[in-house]
Amino acid sequence: MARILIAEDEPAVREFVTRALAQHRYQVTAVADGSLALEELRRAEYDRLLTDIVMPELDGIALALSAARDYPALRIVMMTGYAAERQRAHNLDALIHRVVPKPFSLQQICDAVAEAREND
Numbered sequence: 277m278a279r280i281l282i283a284e285d286e287p288a289v290r291e292f293v294t295r296a297l298a299q300h301r302y303q304v305t306a307v308a309d310g311s312l313a314l315e316e317l318r319r320a321e322y323d324r325l326l327t328d329i330v331m332p333e334l335d336g337i338a339l340a341l342s343a344a345r346d347y348p349a350l351r352i353v354m355m356t357g358y359a360a361e362r363q364r365a366h367n368l369d370a371l372i373h374r375v376v377p378k379p380f381s382l383q384q385i386c387d388a389v390a391e392a393r394e395n396d
Contacts, residue, residue: 278393279320282306283313283327283339284355289378293326293355296382297389310334314342322350324392326385329356329375337368344371351392355380 280302284290287308294306305320307313311333313325325343329336340352352371357378373392376385 277301277303278323278389279303280305280324280326280389281313281316281322283308283310283325283331283336285309285328285331289328292382293385296386297326300386300390302389310336310339313339317343317347317350322347324389325350325352326389327352327354329354330358340368340372353388353392355385 280297282290282293282297282304284293284306285308290306290308294304297304305316307316309331310327313327314334325340327336327339336354336356340354343350343352351373353374353376354372355376355378374388376388
């Protein structure tokens with residue numbers, strides 16, 4: 277069973293994504309920002325990181341850069357509702373698997389995580 281870490285500052289989105297992935301038999305941990313995600317990555321081993329790009333404290337881009345450096349086997353999927361932020365993330369193509377635009381459906385987010393898993 278893949279372990280997924282979610283970093284999302286919006287409680288409703290965090291809950292939606294957590295429930296969606298848990299229903300697809302993933303083991304899910306969710307935190308509210310990038311700083312908490314880095315702490316969690318130090319505490320436990322994860323297969324995937326699903327992170328929002330725009331967050332307080334430490335944004336998803338900085339989180340992805342740090343996580344990719346320290347945990348090279350970790351697959352990273354990003355989500356954002358901002359076109360400019362999507363472009364920033366696409367500049368990190370070597371580090372991230374996919375950028376999912378918000379709003380997204382339950383199926384879209386689950387497919388993105390599944391594809392990251394399949395491409396190991």
